[in-house]
Structures are given as structure tokens and as C-alpha cells.
Ligand SMILES: Nc1nc2c(ncn2[C@@H]2O[C@H](COP(=O)(O)OP(=O)(O)OP(=O)(O)O)[C@@H](O)[C@H]2O)c(=O)[nH]1
């Protein structure tokens with residue numbers, strides 16, 4: 001009997017001794033949810049729901065909420081992680097990410113066929129456009145818009161550096177803004193240097209997760225600084241020799257702004273990738289083509305050589321822009337953007 005009592009006691013003792021250990025273990029290894037603010041490829045800066053930033057790594061392969069894909073984590077992703085403490089260093093280990101609502105991809109510069117996710121879960125994607133220093137061509141704008149349309153991300157065009165343009169160039173901006181406004185896209189002429197229309201941009205950004213994209217040197221980081229002077233992001237002059245940016249921003253990063261908004265500043269890119277889609281689908285992501293589809297004889301019309309095509313008819317009457325149609329054909333053929341030799345004209 002005494003022996004039994006002793007045993008019970010021992011078990012109880014064991015339990016009480018063991019429990020605190022479990023509690024410490026759980027505390028250190030608590031699961032947390034957060035948003036990725038920066039990615040260097042091997043390290044991810046994650047802002048947890050408690051407002052604290054954690055440096056995280058990925059361990060092994062993991063499933064992205066429901067889908068079987070294994071994908072690298074990108075800025076804007078909602079992730080789950082656990083912390084591990086070794087010595088006085090605490091790191092987070094990401095073990096799961098939520099399914100992405102949307103994302104914007106770019107073409108990898110070296111491998112044309114490969115794409116990379118720039119950012120995920122975006123409310124508004126802003127494209128910064130400059131006529132020169134550096135030049136942005138319509139084929140580039142149109143690829144960006146198709147990428148945004150494919151995920152129903154609101155896209156806004158910001159024509160930057162208007163303080164530098166002469167009369168003719170300002171006319172060109174007006175022409176482009178009218179072209180894209182007609183299709184339904186919001187366009188704002190701005191200057192990140194003189195703060196022209198910065199308040200308008202702020203108003204659009206309120207309570208949204210926003211992304212700035214565009215070629216290197218169009219002024220993405222300068223615009224972030226204009227919106228939130230305290231951030232002091234690094235910017236650099238355009239190279240005189242090449243009239244191009246110098247790829248100053250090297251990592252995509254999200255920032256909290258004081259006017260209830262978040263901005264993702266991205267490195268300048270040469271080309272946007274297009275999400276996988278059937279060729280019949282592509283025309284649907286050109287909103288002005290999509291509206292005319294009902295006048296095409298065939299419901300799977302590609303608007304190329306087919307008879308009685310609503311899009312071609314509108315094109316002949318110049319109701320839709322040739323530059324848009326040209327971009328469409330290029331994308332349909334899977335061609336690279338001709339952004340060096342392309343121009344805004346109708347030829
Ligand atoms: N005149 C004028 N210059 C501008 C304006 N916006 C940006 N710039 C200049 O353009 C240059 C490039 O600006 P950045 O902000 O570094 O460009 P970025 O788009 O962040 O470039 P990457 O980080 O390389 O992708 C800098 O010299 C800026 O001062 C503007 O509205 N007007």
C-alpha cells in the first residue's frame with residue numbers, strides 16, 4: 001500500500017516537474033501570424049500581428065494554403081511562423097503561407113522563361129511612367145495592366161517627372177493619359193520632386209496595400225520619400241550615358257506609412273511576366289476589347305484574321321488604340337517586349 005502511494009506521489013511529482021518545462025517550450029515555440037515586409041531570398045522580415053518584426057527563414061518545402069505548389073515566399077505574403085531561440089538570438093521559422101489573393105510577377109532578366117513574384121496580396125498597383133530618363137513604352141504599360149487585370153488588382157498610372165517636360169512632351173502625356181482613362185484606368189500626372197499631385201496619390205492610397213512599380217530610375221523611391229519624408233530611401237541620378245536608372249533599390253520592401261497605408265517599393269524592372277493563361281483569355285484582360293467581344297461572330301475570336309470581328313472593326317475606325325492592339329499581338333505571340341525600339345505612335 002505504501003509502495004502504491006509512493007508511486008502515485010512520484011507520478012504527481014513528475015507531472016509537476018514536467019509541466020513547467022512544457023510551458024517554457026510552448027512559449028518559445030508559439031505559432032504566430034504575420035506579413036512579409038522584406039525578402040532577401042534567404043531571410044524574410046516578417047511583421048507579426050503583435051507589431052514586432054522577426055527575421056525568419058523557411059524550413060524545407062511547405063504547402064501554400066490548399067494548393068500543392070511549393071513557392072518561395074514574397075513580400076506581402078501572410079505567413080505562419082514559430083520562433084526558435086539559440087543563445088541570445090531569436091529567429092522565426094516560416095512553416096505555412098496563406099493562399100495568395102493575387103500577385104504581380106516579373107520576368108527574370110537572365111532566363112526569359114522564368115518568372116518571379118514581385119509582391120503578393122496587393123490592393124492597388126501603381127505603375128510609374130516617364131517619357132524619358134528612362135523611357136517607358138506602351139508595350140511595357142500594357143503588360144503591366146494585363147498582369148493586374150488577370151487578378152482584378154486596381155491599377156493606376158502615375159506619369160512622373162512632369163516638372164521636366166517641355167510643351168510637346170506634356171502633350172504626349174495628355175494623349176497617353178486620355179488613352180488609358182478612356183479604357184477605365186486612373187491616371188495622375190505627378191512630380192515626386194516638386195510634390196505635384198502628391199496629395200491626390202495619398203488619397204488613392206489610404207487604407208490600402210500599395211505597390212510602386214516601373215523601370216529603374218522612374219522615381220519609385222523618390223515618390224515614397226515624398227509621401228513619407230522620414231523614410232529617407234536611397235535614390236540615385238539617372239546614368240548620363242545610358243539615360244537609364246542605376247538599379248538603386250535592390251530588394252522589394254514594404255513600409256508602413258503615417259496616413260494609414262502601406263507601400264511596397266520595388267527594384268526597377270525591364271519586363272512584366274504574364275500569368276499562365278489560354279490565348280483566348282488574353283483579350284479579356286484588355287477591357288476595351290472585352291467590351292467589343294459581343295460583336296465578334298465567333299465567341300472564341302482571337303481578333304486576328306477572323307471575319308466579322310468587333311475588335312478589328314473598332315480598330316479600323318480608330319475607336320481603340322493601335323498601340324494597344326500591337327501590344328496584344330505581341331503578347332499573343334509570346335514575343336518579348338520591344339521596349340528599346342517601340343514607340344507611342346500609331347505606326
Ligand atoms: N526632375 C525630377 N526628377 C525626379 C522625379 N522623381 C524622381 N526623380 C529623380 O530620378 C532619379 C531616380 O529616382 P529613384 O527614386 O532612385 O528611382 P527608382 O524608380 O526608385 O529607381 P530604382 O530603385 O533603380 O528602381 C533620381 O535622381 C530622382 O531625384 C521627379 O518627379 N522630377
Ligand SMILES: [Mg+2]
Nearest residue numbers: 220221248249
Ligand atoms: Mg528605388
Ligand SMILES: [Zn+2]
Nearest residue numbers: 296301303309
Ligand atoms: Zn474578334
